[in-house]
Amino acid sequence: MHQYFYRKKVALAGDPDHLIPLVEFLVQIDMMPIHIVTGTPGKAFEAEIERLTAHLPFKVNVKAGGDMFLLHQWIKNEPVDLIMANTYGKYMARDEDTPFVRFGFPILDRVGHSYFPTTCYRGGMRLLEKILDVLLDRLDRDAPEERFELVM
DSSP states (O other): OHHHHTTOEEEEESOHHHHHHHHHHHHHTTOEEEEEEESSOOHHHHHHHHHHTTTSSSOOEEEETOOHHHHHHHHHHSOOSEEEESTTHHHHHHHHTOOEEEOSSOOOSSSSGGGSOOSHHHHHHHHHHHHHHHHHHHHHHHOOGGGOOSOO
């Protein structure tokens, strides 16, 4: 399913302990995290994200000690194909009509989130499935009638 991930721009918000491995994961599947915000201050976070994204063809917006308002402004200025954040990211996703994957803590508007893995092999496969599902849902929603098929 690589063709659905390739070069998709992603905005991320969350805790540094979640965002650093998530950025590494997304870069490995050829997605492009372009806006990354954490509320936790610290230069080490920004330096690590810059190291992980140094090979990308653009400079990544990254802010430690930032907030959702800043992320929303970045998304307005440079739209993305996917937003990944906790429950509060759904407001940006709705405002910008952008696919949204809930990731991190807290997830307040879905039941059972804490029971499903997001780490190791099973967690990685589940995360791939979640990302792919929202991207394919968007393709189906926006497809003209003649392109709306059951064939992948």
